[in-house]
Amino acid sequence: MADRPTIAILVSLDTKAAEAAFLRDEIVSAGAEALLVDFGTGAAAITPDVSAEQIAELGGTPLAQLRDRQDRNAAIETMMVGVAAWAASARTSGQISGIISIGGSGGTAVGTAAMRALPFGAPKVMVSTVAASDVRDYVGSRDITMVNAVVDFAGVNPISEPVLRNAAAAAAAMAIASQRSIEAKGRLVAVSQFGVTTRAVEQIQPLLAGAGLTLVPFHATGIGGRTMEALIAEGLFIAVLDLTTTEWADEIAGGNLSAGPTRLEAAARAGLPQVVVPGALDMANFFMVPVPEALRHRTLFHHNANVTLMRTTQDENAEIGRRIAEKLNAATGPVTVLFPLRGLSALDAEGQPFHDLEADRALLEALRQTLAPKVTFETLDMHINDPEFAAACVAALVRNIDIKEAANAEDHAHG
Numbered sequence: 393m394a395d396r397p398t399i400a401i402l403v404s405l406d407t408k409a410a411e412a413a414f415l416r417d418e419i420v421s422a423g424a425e426a427l428l429v430d431f432g433t434g435a436a437a438i439t440p441d442v443s444a445e446q447i448a449e450l451g452g453t454p455l456a457q458l459r460d461r462q463d464r465n466a467a468i469e470t471m472m473v474g475v476a477a478w479a480a481s482a483r484t485s486g487q488i489s490g491i492i493s494i495g496g497s498g499g500t501a502v503g504t505a506a507m508r509a510l511p512f513g514a515p516k517v518m519v520s521t522v523a524a525s526d527v528r529d530y531v532g533s534r535d536i537t538m539v540n541a542v543v544d545f546a547g548v549n550p551i552s553e554p555v556l557r558n559a560a561a562a563a564a565a566m567a568i569a570s571q572r573s574i575e576a577k578g579r580l581v582a583v584s585q586f587g588v589t590t591r592a593v594e595q596i597q598p599l600l601a602g603a604g605l606t607l608v609p610f611h612a613t614g615i616g617g618r619t620m621e622a623l624i625a626e627g628l629f630i631a632v633l634d635l636t637t638t639e640w641a642d643e644i645a646g647g648n649l650s651a652g653p654t655r656l657e658a659a660a661r662a663g664l665p666q667v668v669v670p671g672a673l674d675m676a677n678f679f680m681v682p683v684p685e686a687l688r689h690r691t692l693f694h695h696n697a698n699v700t701l702m703r704t705t706q707d708e709n710a711e712i713g714r715r716i717a718e719k720l721n722a723a724t725g726p727v728t729v730l731f732p733l734r735g736l737s738a739l740d741a742e743g744q745p746f747h748d749l750e751a752d753r754a755l756l757e758a759l760r761q762t763l764a765p766k767v768t769f770e771t772l773d774m775h776i777n778d779p780e781f782a783a784a785c786v787a788a789l790v791r792n793i794d795i796k797e798a799a800n801a802e803d804h805a806h807g
Contacts, residue, residue: 406434490515617651713758
């Protein structure tokens with residue numbers, strides 16, 4: 393990349409040229425270069441560096457056709473595909489360091505589509521009129537900075553000016569900072585956790601550090617699991633300690649913190665060494681929503697003002713066990729499943745509200761019966777938050793890393 397990093401300004405130049413020009417000047421003043429990329433379907437009010445015609449072609453539909461159709465949804469979808477393709481290529485080639493964009497709901501959809509195509513760590517700043525609402529679909533699993541526009545876009549005014557200036561300064565500073573070479577201290581291990589398994593993670597962290605490994609925790613709240621899967625796929629980790637697979641309980645039992653049906657696939661596909669634990673599979677979550685009427689007869693626990701937990705049943709646990717086993721059977725790297733017989737979470741210990749040996753047994757048997765012989769399966773007479781269980785997890789993970797590295801060395805020797 394150039395000495396001064398380049399920020400792409402993605403904007404609809406038929407309606408937001410004044411804001412784009414202001415952003416360009418602010419970015420240059422802050423020490424970076426700017427590249428104007430147009431995704432508008434009307435005539436650009438100022439000349440872009442990358443035209444809307446180019447973006448539309450990458451999206452699969454000529455701009456002239458989009459104009460003739462006058463179909464806003466089709467135009468947005470085309471431009472989303474186009475900017476994502478352009479951004480991925482421009483970043484790979486070193487043409488850009490990051491992206492800033494502005495817009496309402498449509499512009500935010502287009503701008504963030506490009507940002508999601510960039511790797512973790514690349515600057516991504518979205519100034520949006522919908523930033524104060526639910527932005528999960530825009531952000532996804534990426535490190536996108538959402539900035540509330542406060543007012544709508546109709547030129548630069550005394551209220552929008554400081555918002556745009558701050559956003560431009562932030563994007564430029566991020567790009568300048570990202571030029572510095574940052575080496576990870578130790579090899580990275582992805583670890584999933586929840587409040588009811590946090591004690592285990594606290595004990596695991598120093599043990600991993602002692603083995604020269606750096607723990608990177610992900611909160612198992614749906615988006616946390618999806619983010620972990622995405623970063624595993626990007627190759628940031630050498631191993632995974634999936635201690636808290638609770639998102640599968642939400643997927644099967646109807647909670648609202650599911651990470652989706654592809655959870656556990658990234659590490660399996662990448663062949664990473666894994667240790668997988670049925671952590672917090674005793675519960676499904678209802679976060680910021682009421683428990684559905686049809687489920688209110690179940691065993692419930694009010695975790696806090698925003699979260700109600702529901703105990704999973706034997707039938708649900710059996711299905712969860714089968715689904716997890718099927719994912720792990722597809723793994724190409726060494727995998728160990730450790731099952732703590734004395735409880736899967738802080739609420740599943742003896743005397744706690746979710747303690748249910750029969751429900752846990754259904755999960756255990758489903759795993760035992762469905763896991764392929766190549767997957768190591770061990771039961772331990774411990775609770776998930778016991779220090780001895782933390783030690784067992786780390787020991788198993790180190791063994792699997794050694795197995796993987798030995799296999800890689802042998803392949804290299806014969807390659």
